[in-house]
Each structure stands twice: as structure tokens, then as C-alpha cells.
Amino acid sequence: MTDPSPAPGPVPEAGSLVLAATPIGNTEDASPRLIRLLAEADVVAAEDTRRLHALAGRLGVEVRGRVTSYHEHNETARADELLDVVAGGGTVVVVTDAGMPSVSDPGYRVVERAIERGLRVTVAPGPSAVLTALALSGLPTDRFTFEGFVPRKAGDRARTLGALAAEPRTMVFFEAPHRIAETLSAMADVFGETRPAAVARELTKTYEEVLRGPLVDLAERAAAEQLRGEICVVVSGAPAVQASVEDIVGEVLERVAQGERLKAAVAEVAETAGVPKRDLYAAALAARPAK
Template identity: 85%
Template sequence: MTADPRDAPAPDAAPLPEAGSVVLAATPIGNAEDASPRLLRLLARADVVAAEDTRRLHALAARLGVTVGGRVTSYHEHNETARADELLDVVAGGGTVVVVSDAGMPAVSDPGYRVVARAVERGLRVTSAPGPSAVLTALALSGLPTDRFTFEGFVPRKAGERSRWLGALAAEPRTMVLFEAPHRIAATLRAMADVLGGDRPAAVCRELTKTFEETLRGPLADLAAEAEERAAAGDGLRGEICVVVGGAPTTTPSVEDLVGEVLSRVEAGERMKAAVAEVAAAAGVPKRDLYAAALAAR
């Protein structure tokens, strides 16, 4: 008979293996069944649980059927710097401090980074109880390349900042994962289509691991149109949203495109053959063709 992981040992049992550590503990991003047995044990036995929202922590613990055994304290974006040393003093005394955010992995667009950085400065142990991550879940579901990717966090709220921010990502060759709020998703998808190109492949993943989980896939222009239509019909995209966007397609410049760079380098004093060799190698074009084109243009 398999033991129920919710039957966590009492807080006065043997010391935790994580004693004398800060533990970044991932919490479910939707489905409570995604909680690990280790998370349940840590919640039951840690000396301190530092939570982004203490009410949500207690609600999660109730769903998991576990009683938080230690002291619960708030740890959010407004107090994380000031509270870091208070938490680390517990660790320095041999205690276990568990850091949890509202969902997913602490320190990933959530509180956690500052206490880790301060723990490193103080030479204190930091470990993690890994688990659900909206970033990786959305990436895996997107159907887009996963071998190389970037996480860009939340999209800027203001239209001008958003356009400039997207412009800086236009040439990014790796798959990109972004967060966005439901009331801004239609405008953001339209801005992405305008700046990155309407034919750029993307996926909109919402309510991951929850009852109404949904993943929409297609070109950015089509996704923007669908989001706008659903918003107009009163059935807009709701809940926690991740957007996954394909990287910029790789293009090889033509020989003619590179002639100007070669001639500029020659005018600056570089030998023609050396300039051609270096530019051709960097661009991946035949050296002979570029040399002939540069001579003809000269």
C-alpha cells in the first residue's frame, strides 16, 4: 500500500534535510495535484514559510490537506529587500526557510531573487524544490522550437514602450516566452503582429493545468484577430496567459547587400582581399562572388 504524501511527518520529527537552507519551492500553477511530496513536507515542517500572499498560501495548504507547521510571513515585491536578512538570520541559526510565490517557481517574475542574492553574499545555502513552471509548460505546448529560447517576462504596459521593447526583440532568433494580462492580450498580439510580422508563428497559452486550459496556435496576425473578435463578443481570453513567439527567421544576405560594407572597409584603409574574406566568412556567402561584385562596384 502506497503512503499518501499528504501524511507529512509532524513538525517535531527528525531535522529536515534542508535545515540551514533557503528553499525556493515551486507551487502548482493551476492543478493542485501537481504539488510534489517534497513541497508538502516542507510546508509542514519548515521553520518559516515566506509567501508572496499568505492568504493564498493557506488556501493552497488547505487544498493539499497539509497544515503549515512553522511561522508564515509575507514576502513580496514591496518588502523582499528589507525582509531578506530577517529570513537569512533564521537560516544562519540552522533553520529552514521556504520561499513560495503565488504559483510556479519563485524568482521567475516573482519574489525570490533578492533573498537568493543576499544568501550568496552571506555564504548561506540555497536550494530548490523544483516543480511546475508556466514558462516551460507553455514552451512545451507551443509546438515551436524548444532547443533555444528566451524568457522575456511581462510585456510593457504603455503602447510606446511596448513597441520599442518589441522592436528590440524583432531580430531575436530564439523562441521567446512572454507573460501578459488578459485585458491587454488583444492589443499586445496586434502590436506583436505589427512589429514582429503578422506571419510570425506563435502560441497563446492560458489557464495552464487548470479546468479551462486553452492553447491557440497560428500566425500572430491570426491570433490577434481572434483575440480581438473574442473581446468584442464578450468572450475574451481570460486567466493567466503566456505567449510563445517563434524566433526571427534566419536569412543570408545577398552579395549585393554586402558590397557597401566591403567598400567602406577598403576606404578606411583595409586591403580588398582581406575585407572580402572577412565579410564573406561572417555572412556565409562565396568569397569569389563578393570579390567580383566589389570590383565591379568600385
């Protein structure tokens, strides 16, 4: 997507909550805006404050504002405290350990509360494991869905995957190294062994690797090898089910019985189902009750 209009000036961030994306592996992916925000923000709310300081050290930036922890266990309770700073005209930057806040990471609750309070929210975009894995997978990218981590318990996992068995969009999941073989095997059972997929690990890092192939092959490889690091699994959506003439001839006969002309009914049903009109017309004639 391109925008031919002239590039606007910097986004004013005073009195704002800013969700800032951090590198998912390669420090060089940090944007100049992220570096400036870390130096200038009144408050930096970090998922892990130690990791934030380590990142700041690698970036050569001094975090001059107050640093506070903001993680899954305190994000609801701490939201208003952060937003009081925004309401007073300050800048609060929310960062997670890697990638975009609120995408399978803390951030959603404070955004929700900021909207309720009528406060300004903006984003300093950047690296995303979801989009990086999707782009590298070689699978369709025009429509996709992010499903996060699948449940750990086998029964819950089977039910979750079962509900996605007919999903037509490409699906992106996160998974831990010690569960990847089991998860891929469960996906092969539910989605079908030949469903195309990709396993992307250590994205943007030194040992980045993308494995591509049918789910059954990926499951066998994951079981044989010890895959390490942060892992994304990308699975092709369910293939479209091609209707057969036998499946839809009854619909034609029902429409004829309700008074529709045979040729008109055949033409509309055939177009919707994507089958040849000639074949459907012949089948309908053969199936019509004898007079």
C-alpha cells in the first residue's frame, strides 16, 4: 500500500499513550522514533524492566523518564496510573519484550481504558513476529488470522484446532520449543497431514530458520530435532470445497418445484457453486420425476 501524498511532520506525542514496537531479535530493526521515545518519554512502561534497560544499552540511549513494570499480571491495575500521566500532558510509552504491544502481549487493557477516558493513543510501528513469519512462510498473505498460543492440555488443544479446521484464511500461531512437536502433530491430525505449513524460528536473529512443508513432515522433523528459540507456526487455510453436480441438483429441483424455470434455476445455482451449467442441466433433467 503506497501513499503518494507528501510525508507529514513528526507526530506530536505530548499528552499521548504510545505503543512502541521493539526489535524481535535484531537490534538494528529499532526505529529512530523508538530511540527518541525511550530518551524523551515521561514514563516508559515495560513488560520486563531489565530487558528494557538491556535494549536501551544496546541502542546507546539513556532512558531519562521513570521506568515502571507493566505486564500481564498488573496491566489492568496499573492502567489508570499510567493514563493519569497522559491526562496531565505527559508521554507514556508502552513496550514489551519484543514486537508490538497488545499483540499477544500487554497493551490492550491500557488502550481500552485510554479510549474510555478520551485520551490520545498512537503507535510507533515496527517489528512484528506475526507479519515476519507470514511473509517468510510462502503461504497466502491476502487474508490471515492470528491465533496466538494453542492450549497446553490435549483436550483443549484438540477443541481449539477443531474449531479452526474449516478456516479458509492462513493462520499464524505462537508456540514454545518444548511443545512444538506435539502441537504440529495435533495440527496434522486435525487439519490433515498434507496441509501446507511453515515453522519460523529465531526470526531476524543469527540462527533464523524457516521450515516449510506438509504438517506431517514438519511434525516428524520437530520430533527428531530439538528446535529452539521463539517459534511461529504458519498454516495454510482450509482448501475451498468444490461442490459436485450431485450435491446441488436437489437445490435446482426444489426451485423448479416452487415455480422457477429449469434453465433459470440451473444457471443461478451453477454460477454460485462453480460447476458447468451443461452438466447440472443434464443431471436435473435425469433426476426430475417422470410425468
